[in-house]
Amino acid sequence: MSSRPSPVSQPITIRRAVARDAKRLTRLVRGSGAYAGKYAAAVAGYRVGPDYIEAHRVFVAVAADEPAGRVLGFYSLVLDPPELDLLFVADEVQGRGIGRLLVAHMRSEARAAGLDRVKVVSHLPAEDFYHRVGAVRTGTVRANPPAVPWDRPEFEFRVSSE
Numbered sequence: 001m002s003s004r005p006s007p008v009s010q011p012i013t014i015r016r017a018v019a020r021d022a023k024r025l026t027r028l029v030r031g032s033g034a035y036a037g038k039y040a041a042a043v044a045g046y047r048v049g050p051d052y053i054e055a056h057r058v059f060v061a062v063a064a065d066e067p068a069g070r071v072l073g074f075y076s077l078v079l080d081p082p083e084l085d086l087l088f089v090a091d092e093v094q095g096r097g098i099g100r101l102l103v104a105h106m107r108s109e110a111r112a113a114g115l116d117r118v119k120v121v122s123h124l125p126a127e128d129f130y131h132r133v134g135a136v137r138t139g140t141v142r143a144n145p146p147a148v149p150w151d152r153p154e155f156e157f158r159v160s161s162e
Contacts, residue, residue: 011065012098014105017058017074019050024071025060025088033091034125042123042148048086052076056085057109061098075102077109077118084120084157103133103157110159118157130155 017025025048029035035043052058057077062069073089084106089099110118121141122130131137135155143149 010063012061012072012101013064013069014059014061014101017053017060019053021058021060021071021074022048022050022053025053025058025074028071028074028088028090029086031091032088034123039123039125057113058086059102059105059109061089061102073098073102075106077106077113079113079115082110082115082118084118087120087126099129100133107157107159110157111161116159116161118159120155120157122153122155124150124152127153 026046029046029048030043032043048058057079058074059077060074061072063072071090072093074086075084075088076086077083078085087099087102087106089102106118119138120130120135130153135157137153138156139154141152141154143151
């Protein structure tokens, strides 16, 4: 018997983020269990502001059947240079395929923008996730104290032209 949550059973919509999403996205980043303990300082003052949302391609996964459209996760695609800058899934819905949906959407957006590759510098606890969704490890980004006092794996998504 598995303790892994079941795949997504509720309808999910992925839509472009808007300025009014900023506070919810900031809470999702700061409240992420992946950044608990020794990693907490990395996101303690982090802010996803309306200016960031306007400057980048930020998309949110929302529960389509809830009136408020609860944010289940989000990602940010930077076009120049091509990078998956942020990808977060709410702790309570991890393991249900939402991260995989966001990555597939990101690849589609990258393809539409004419990109053939997208880099991502992974948080250590997310390394296995990126392997599972098809990213290829390309190197290591060295620590940059005090902001990030640990080395991080670097990955690349190859984007097909289909």
